Amino acid sequence: MPTHTPSRSTSGPAPGAAPAPRKRQPNGADLVIRLLERQGIDVIAGIPGGANLPLYDALGRAGSIRHVLARHEQGAGFMAQGMARVTGRPAVFFATSGPGATNTLTAIADAKLDSVPVVCITGQVPLSLVGSDAFQEVDIYGMSIPVTKHNFLVRSVEELAEVIPAAFRIAASGRPGPVLVDIPKNVQMAPVDQAVFDNPPLPGQPAPPPAPDPAGISRAAALLDAAKRPMLYLGGGVVASGASDMAVQLAERAGLPTVMTLMALGAMPAGHPLSLGMLGMHAARHTNLLLAECDVLLVAGARFDDRAVGKAERFCPQATIIHIDIDESELDKILPVHCGITGDVGLALAELLPLLRTRAEAGREAWLTRVEECRRRHPFVMPGADDPRTPYGLIRCAADAVDHDAIVATDVGQHQMRTAQAYPLRGPRRWLTSGGLGTMGFGLPAAIGAALARPEATVLCFTGDGSLQMNIQELATAAEEGVNVKILLADNNALGLVRQQQELFYEGRLVASSYRRKVDFARIAEGFGVPAVDLDASEHPLRDLADALRAPGPCLIRVTVPAGANVYPMVPPGADNLHMIGGEPEPGDAMPALSEDDDDSDTHADATGGRHVHA
Amino acid sequence: MSMPDTATPDRQHLSPRPACPTAVAPDARPLVALRLTVNNHPGVMSHVCGLFARRAFNVEAILCTPVNGGQVSRIWLLVAEDERLEQMVRQVRKLHDVLDVRRRPAGGEGFARLAECMAAWERETAGQ
Structure with a gap:
């Protein structure tokens, strides 16, 4: 839109102007924030940088949306996922161009595989520089095609009014999924017609669900x-x-x-x-x-x-x-x-x-x-369920200490499978786990996002030492925001599920699956400003666990677990589901090591027996 | 599409057509033509071609032209008929810039005529 006055002063009326102070003409970034407000967005996680500074400037001027400053763009993406997974509504995160944008990709791919509605808004170098290998330029539009449900590169400020509602509509319609909107800096800064700004298009709503045949x-x-x-x-x-x-x-x-x-x-x-x-x-x-x-x-x-x-x-x-x-x-x-x-x-x-x-x-x-x-x-066997210093006990005792509305996030690995097996979930939208992509590092930022969306709830984040270290920087975000996230760390100083596969399927050759040096996670947490409880040193572990879960705000609860404690039963990758290893109730020997042949004959006999009952 | 008949004098350039698609794929499966109507903007070809590539589905030939004043484009894809084709068509239908997908058995003629057209371009380029 052409404007009559070239001046777009942000510092109040010019000398000699009319008595009524002229409103500053809104720009593309202001329009984006206005459209996000109209979508009902009240929290955005993100990180600013050169190419999205106009968006941040507009965010600050509007003052209507709480911004949560993540420490890594992947963390911001998982915070948005946490919000979306507990509410079922699209959540938004911001990143700048180049490395900021590439850092979002894992969180976006994770949302694609688990059908989570998130909208990622990235800054891009000005259109005039696109394609010139400019500073912090990457083709995030091209890079995100395979991992998004849909994506946009906004080429003009006029497109913004269509694209932002469309992004929300697409993210939430049908099978939900992630949408990326890449906005060049010149589009963010381009003036917007005041009439468009005052009467923006309607918010994007999910299309009516298709009726079955x-x-x-x-x-x-x-x-x-x-x-x-x-x-x-x-x-x-x-x-x-x-x-x-x-x-x-x-x-x-x-x-x-x-x-x-x-x-x-x-x-x-x-x-x-x-x-x-x-x-x-x-x-x-x-x-x-x-x-x-x-x-x-x-x-x-x-x-x-x-x-x-x-x-x-x-x-x-x-x-x-x-x-x-x-x-x-x-x-x-x-x-x-x-x-x-x-x-x-x-x-x-x-x-x-x-x-x-x-x-x-x-x-x-x-x-x-x-x-x-x-x-x-063939019951499910859960050794050590009453002792919070065992892998299953940590999960069961934490569940006993919180109410049924607690939200449960996990990272990826043995602790994740054990939580899936053992945590008594009582309802939907309280379970946040990286299912399709299996992203280590998901848990902590997703838990932070869940706590931002449900501040009244206790959010448990079950994690392992391998996963926690993949987004450990978000401890700083948790402390800064004071979110009610309880990190329950089963620390085996190893990549447990990798180690388990090496033990079971690679003849016990353990390669690169154990850490040679232990990390003092309690001190790390405290260094970030998150209180920590080490159950190893506790005289009353059950009581200390319950106390830590009751105290408001973030907390890290750590316990050492043995690296050799495998998750059972286990179906080998690629095998059929009757080929289960372990998990049999055997008095005196909690985890019998079955040979594949034994296991096969046993399960086949049982399946046949089951059919005979109804023959 | 009308094609100027520039190839009358020396058709021998056309007779052996090693690179020209025919009605069967190199592994002798019959070919199918997919007709996609898509929004015409930069990036649509990436969405469509990327989908086929990452799902490991070969495309034998592609033709893309703007229609209706350029608001939309037509993409013709020549692909081998196999048991995964229906799955690919369903995946293509999910792309937001794809407005319509139809399919028909690919006789060789359409693409043979296109090959003639391209052969003419080849000759013109060779003369440069």
Whole structure:
């Protein structure tokens, strides 16, 4: 837009100006902040730099949005993810051009794989310099294509008014995901027509969820009604569509034993009689055994990740599979399904529920009795659950000390799998874990983001020494913001899950999986301004743990755990889910080392036995 | 698209067409033409080609031209018919700048005519 006056003074009215002080003409950056306000954004994590300083200047002038200064752009990205994962609404983070932008990529890729709605706004060098290898110039538009749901390079200030609402609409519509908006500095600084600024476009809202095909729903109902041994398999899409209650109701009505992926934990509360917890690589033995027996499997909002289904061709070999997903490209991607339904999981389950025969009508008692028998014969083994100075005990005792609304974040590794196995999650949107990408360093900044969005909640962050060191600088952010994040560090001075794989699958050759030098994490935390409790030195570890969890603000609670304590059961990568190693209840020997042959014969015998019950 | 007939005198340049796509892929699978209607802005080709590359799906030939005054473009992709094609089409449909995807069996003729056109350009370039 042409302006009549070349002066864009920010220092008040010029001498001799009209009595009413003229408003400073807004620029592109002001418009971005205004559009973010209208999207309901009240917290932004980020780091300023040369190419996004106009955005920061506008942020400061507006004064309406709290900015959280991360210590690394990846940390800022995971803080945004933390906010988005607990609220279900898109969250925003800022980074400058060049290294600031490249540092965001891991957090963006993580959001893509776990379908988390975040909007990353990067500064870019002025358009006139784009392509010239200017200082701190990288092609973040090109680099982020494979890891975003969509991305934009804004080429004019006029585009901003369309692009920002579109970014939010795309991030939150259908299957959610990350959107990157790259804004050159000259676009941020270009004047914006006052009329556009005063009447900006409407905020971007998620598109109405697609309705499922009624014929598919009827077929699914018929298949389930005829099933003798049906099961329900919930994925992260159930949480994303807010369908957790509906899924539980459906399971209860039809009497469906229910498994969850890592991403869906909490969708059915732990301890629910129909819940069999997580399936897959580190599932309880009974969970994978029962899946092999089921004859009809209803899969809702899941994508058959290899960590969940193992060797896909041997997954649920007896089952007719019904698959509901909002993303059509997930149907038939890994497994050919017998009944594929594209649509919102919540809508689909709501339509399916009244069509289904009830548990009694369908005669499910024999199957449910078999489920209980299998659960009793192959229980999940959790050694040391009462002692907070053991890997499982740290998780269980912390859970006992906080209320059901606590939010649980994890990093990636053995502690993550143990938390998934052992933490009694009571509801959705309280579980933050890097499922698809498996990003070490996710936990602490995601926990900070969750605490920013839910200041009233206690946020537990279970972590390991390897993961914590990948974003340990965010301890400074936690201290500065005073967030209620309790870091529970199971410190084995090793990369435990790597070590476990080397022990089990590389003939015990441990290469580069242990640290030669121990880190004093309590002193590190205190140096950042975060109080620390070392349970190793505690005379009353349970009491000290509870006290630390009750005190407001951030805290680090550390305990030494043995590097040789593996997570069991474990399905070897690439094997089928019946090929479980370890996790058998053996009196006197908590973790028997089974040979593969022993394990095979045992599980096959059991699966056959299970079928005989219903033959 | 109209093509000026500049190739009448010496068609022998065209007769062996080693690089010219035909109706089968190099491994003898039949070819399919995908017709994409896309928003015309810089970056769309990156989105489309990058998707095929990172999902390890070969593209035999690409043609892209603006239509309707340049607001949208048409991209024609020549790909091998295989069991993953439906999955690729679904992935392409998810791209926000892709407005429409259709497919048809690829007879060799269309691309053969395009090859003729390109052969003419080759000759002109060779004369420079």
